[in-house]
Structures are given as structure tokens and as C-alpha cells.
Amino acid sequence: MTSSPARQFLARRAQPVWKTAVRLAHPITxxxxxxxxxxxxxxxxxLTRRVPRALGLLPFRTIDLVLLGDLALTAVLFGGGLSYLQTEAAAAHSPLDQEGLMFAALAFSLPLALRDRWPLVAWRSAFLLIPLGTVVSRQFLGDTPYTGSTSVMYTLVVYAVAVRCERHITVGVWIVSVLGAWMTDPDSMAVITGMITATVLFGYNVRARRLAAGLLAQEERRSERALAAQATLEERARIARELHDVVAHHMSVIAIQAEAVPLQASGDARRLEEGLREIRALSLAAMTEMRRVLGVLREGDGHIDTAPQPGLGRLEELVDTARSAGIEVTLKLIGDLTGLPTAVSLSAYRITQESLSNAMRHAPGSTVSLKIARYGAELHVQVTNSAGHRSSGEPGHMGHGLIGMRERVSVLGGKLWVGPTGTGFAVTAILPITEDA
Structure with a gap:
């Protein structure tokens, strides 16, 4: 059975109205x-205060000043409203009893006490109690059914809803309030609508600002955590580079010494004892330097090792260690190497240390030429080793040590060249000398 054209026309007309009603019903509900x-x-x-010791028997330890203010204002509105109603009832010679007056005064003030913790409950209570109080006291209120207490209470309750509730709920409160004002007193509807609209817009603006401030604070906390995590990763990378340089250098020397000492002793107990003593000294030096590198992590007992990191001042010691491992090192220093920034001196030392370690591991018995020169605002480090007298049985120089060199040079904004040269291997680094290095 097909519908008539008139029914189809009415259905098309009613559809937009139905959609509008559904949209309005949701926020109202x-x-x-x-x-x-x-x-x-x-x-x-x-906005909070601790309870004085003299009031220590109270069940709470802090005083919420906002809630206290709401309770105080509720009491003021109740007292003022009751006095006003009693005056108006006496002037109108109304037979209304005292209980009715108190009920009306409570209806016009009590919801304010609920607005801080339960703003929607406060508004719903106000929406129900105001008409009841108006019915009780309408006979002597004159032309307007609203008292000053009613206006103040309802404005503050609507503001609390706009600040604490989502937008669609606030829209529903506005719609219901405007409809209620129209049904209660059409003559004052324009004034009441303007007052409620202004309150809702102001409260919504405050809510939007608070939400934006909260999101900004969250983003700041995320940024701080990200920066802290990045700093942790950078510190781990720095410690890893330091540990690699320390362990690789000293372990290389110890391994070579452990291989060479029995051959050099040839059954001589005294020479064997001296060789083992030297290996022990190298091991203790390695452990000491590892403790220095890891000292920053020792925070359990509040003690942090603040011993200075090595620099070019310990270059002779580094060269002597390499020579004791069986490689020939020639050292050439050019310019004034004192007073260098700590980061530059440490990086030059570690690059030299790693280069000597690589020579000991990959070209045992080789000759190493070490040249460190200062030219104006640059420090040049050049380490070149020959092929060596015997094969180490290990692959070439490329490894984590060279990666650490590149990272050190990159942090300082310098340049690094590494690679074979003839039958040997060369490392050249140029480190800028800046005050903030």
C-alpha cells in the first residue's frame, strides 16, 4: 500500500523537525x-588551610576555602532571603506561616552549598526548588517571582556547571533554564535569558582556558621527560664511549703483555715475576679509570667520584704504556698544549688512546708516529702506524672505537679522517678550540 502524496509531503516536512528535536533532546537529557x-x-x-591544633578533634585536617565561602554565602543568602520574605509577608498581611517562609528561603539558597562538589546536582536542585519556593511565596512577592537571593544563587550554580561540565551539558542547562524562565514569568524572560547566557559564556570561556592551560602543562611535562630521556641516552653514550676507550686500550696492552712475558722470561722466574707485576699494575690502572668513568652513576650512598678525566697532560704515560706493549712510538708536540678546554683535551687523549689500541691489536710490533699540534684555534691530532712485524689474525681497524671517535669529533664540531695509508693506517682529527667546549 503506497502512501498518498500528502503523507509523503508531511513526512518530508516533519523530518527536519524530528532531527532538530532529537538534537535538542540529547543535551536536555x-x-x-x-x-x-x-x-x-x-x-x-x-585555597586550602590547615586546621589549627586547637581544632585537632575535627574529622578533617584541611579547610577548603572555596567550599567554606560557598557555605558562608549560602548562610548569608538564607538569612537575607528569610528576612526579606518575612518583611514582605508582614507588609502584605499574608497568612503564610514561619515554616513556609523558611522553606522558600532554603529553596532560594540551599543549592549553592552543593555547587562546588556536585554542580549538576546543585543546578537540578535549584531548577526544582525555585518553582516550589516561588509557588509558596508568590502571593506576596509582587510582579516578579525572583528575589535577589534567587538570582545570585542560580547565577553561581549555572556558572559552576559551565566551568565543570562538557559543552553539550552546558547547552542543555541553558535551554532548560530559558524554557523555565519563560514558563515561570514571560515578562522577565528577556532579562533572565540575557543573565543566564552571559553566565554560561563566561563559565565556558573559563573552562576552555583551564583546559588549554592543562594541555599546555601536559605538553611541558612530556617535553621535560623527553629532554630527560635524551639526556640519559646521551650520558649513556658518553659513558659507553669512555668505557670502550678505557677497556679496549688497557685490555689490548694486558693481552699483548700476557703473550709476550712468557716468551721474554724464557724460564727466568725474576723476569716472569716482573712481567706479571707490570700486568697487575696495568689491570689496576684500568680498574681505577673505569671507576672514574662510572663514578657519576654511584649515587646510592650519595658519593660521586669527581676525579678529573684524563687529558693531554697524561700523554707521556699513555705513550709509555704503548711502548711497554712492544710497539715503537715517536711523539711530536707542536705549539702550546696547556690551557686547552677540558672537552678538547679529553677528546684528543681518547682519540690517541684508541689509535694506539688499534695499532697494538691489529698491527703488533708496528711503528707509530704520533703528532699533536695546535694551530691557532684548532688542535690537530695525527696518528699513523706501519703494517707491523706480525699479523694479529683480526680484521681491520673499523669498529666501535672509530665510531666513538667520530661521535667525539662531531660533538665538538671538528673533522675526522681515518683509513689505510700505504701498508699502514692513519687517523687524523681536527678539533676546534672554543671556550664552551
């Missing part, structure tokens, strides 16, 4: 029944 406010925001210290 949320406002009257199902909606819920946001969680209570933590109070700042300025």
Missing part, C-alpha cells in the same frame, strides 16, 4: 538526568 561533571580539580595551596 544529559543536563536533567544522565550528565556528570568533570572530576574535582586539586586545590592550590592558596
Amino acid at each position: 544529559e543536563a536533567l538526568v544522565t550528565g556528570a561533571p568533570d572530576r574535582v580539580r586539586p586545590r592550590s595551596r592558596r
Whole structure:
């Protein structure tokens, strides 16, 4: 059975109206029944006070100044409203009893006490109690059914809803309030609508600003955590580079010494004892330097090792260690190498240390030429080794040590060249000398 054209026309006309009604029904339902406010925001210290010791028997230890202010204002509105109603009732010779006056005064003030913790409950209570109080006291209120207490209470309750509830709930509260004003007193509807609209817009603006400030604070905390994580990774990378340089150098020397000492001793107990003593000294030096590198991590007992990191001042010691491992090192220093920034001196030392370690591991018995020169605002480090007298059985120089060199040079904004040269291998680094290095 097909519908008539008239029914189809009415259905098309009614469809937009039905959609509009559904859209309006949702915020109204949320406002009257199902909606819920946001969680209570933590109070700042300025809005809370500790309970004095003289009142220590109270069940709470802090005083919420906002809630205390609401309770005080509720009491003021109740007292002022009751006095006004009693005066008006006496002037109108109304037979209304004292209990009725008190009920009306409570209806016009009590919801304010609920607005801080339960703003929607406060508004729903106000929306129900104001008409009841108006019915009780309408006979002597004159032309307007609203008292000053009613206006102040309802404005503050609507503001609390706009600040603490989502936008669609606030829209539902506005719609219901405007409809209620129209049904209660059409003559004052324009004034009441303007007052409620201004309150809702102001409260919504405050809510938007608070949400934006909260999101900004969250982003700042995320940024701080990200920066802290990046700093941790950088510190781990720095410690890893330092450990690699320390362990690689000293272990290389110890391994070569452990191989060479029995051959050099040839059954001589005294020479064997001296060789083992030297290996022990190298091991202790390696452990000491590792403790220095890891000292920053020892925070369990509050003690942090603040011993200075090695620099070019210990270059002779480094060269002597390499010579004791069986390689011939020639050292050439050009320019004034004193007073260098700590980072530049440490990086030059570590690059030299890693280059000597590579020579000991990959070209045992080789000749190493070490040249460190200062030219103006640059420090040049050049380490070149020959092929060596015997094969180490290990692959070439490329490894984590060279990666660490590149990272050190990159941090300082310098340049690094590494690679074979003839039958040997060369490392050349140029480190800028800056005050902030």
C-alpha cells in the first residue's frame, strides 16, 4: 500500500523537525538526568588551610576555602532571603506561616552549598526548588517571582556547571533554564535569558582556558621527560664511549703483555715475576679509570667520584704504556698544549688512546708516529702506524672505537679522517678550540 502524496509531503516536512528535536533532546537529557561533571580539580595551596591544633578533634585536617565561602554565602543568602520574605509577608498581611517562609528561603539558597562538589546536582536542585519556593511565596512577592537571593544563587550554580561540565551539558542547562524562565514569568524572560547566557559564556570561556592551560602543562611535562630521556641516552653514550676507550686500550696492552712475558722470561722466574707485576699494575690502572668513568652513576650512598678525566697532560704515560706493549712510538708536540678546554683535551687523549689500541691489536710490533699540534684555534691530532712485524689474525681497524671517535669529533664540531695509508693506517682529527667546549 503506497502512501498518498500528502503523507509523503508531511513526512518530508516533519523530518527536519524530528532531527532538530532529537538534537535538542540529547543535551536536555544529559543536563536533567544522565550528565556528570568533570572530576574535582586539586586545590592550590592558596585555597586550602590547615586546621589549627586547637581544632585537632575535627574529622578533617584541611579547610577548603572555596567550599567554606560557598557555605558562608549560602548562610548569608538564607538569612537575607528569610528576612526579606518575612518583611514582605508582614507588609502584605499574608497568612503564610514561619515554616513556609523558611522553606522558600532554603529553596532560594540551599543549592549553592552543593555547587562546588556536585554542580549538576546543585543546578537540578535549584531548577526544582525555585518553582516550589516561588509557588509558596508568590502571593506576596509582587510582579516578579525572583528575589535577589534567587538570582545570585542560580547565577553561581549555572556558572559552576559551565566551568565543570562538557559543552553539550552546558547547552542543555541553558535551554532548560530559558524554557523555565519563560514558563515561570514571560515578562522577565528577556532579562533572565540575557543573565543566564552571559553566565554560561563566561563559565565556558573559563573552562576552555583551564583546559588549554592543562594541555599546555601536559605538553611541558612530556617535553621535560623527553629532554630527560635524551639526556640519559646521551650520558649513556658518553659513558659507553669512555668505557670502550678505557677497556679496549688497557685490555689490548694486558693481552699483548700476557703473550709476550712468557716468551721474554724464557724460564727466568725474576723476569716472569716482573712481567706479571707490570700486568697487575696495568689491570689496576684500568680498574681505577673505569671507576672514574662510572663514578657519576654511584649515587646510592650519595658519593660521586669527581676525579678529573684524563687529558693531554697524561700523554707521556699513555705513550709509555704503548711502548711497554712492544710497539715503537715517536711523539711530536707542536705549539702550546696547556690551557686547552677540558672537552678538547679529553677528546684528543681518547682519540690517541684508541689509535694506539688499534695499532697494538691489529698491527703488533708496528711503528707509530704520533703528532699533536695546535694551530691557532684548532688542535690537530695525527696518528699513523706501519703494517707491523706480525699479523694479529683480526680484521681491520673499523669498529666501535672509530665510531666513538667520530661521535667525539662531531660533538665538538671538528673533522675526522681515518683509513689505510700505504701498508699502514692513519687517523687524523681536527678539533676546534672554543671556550664552551
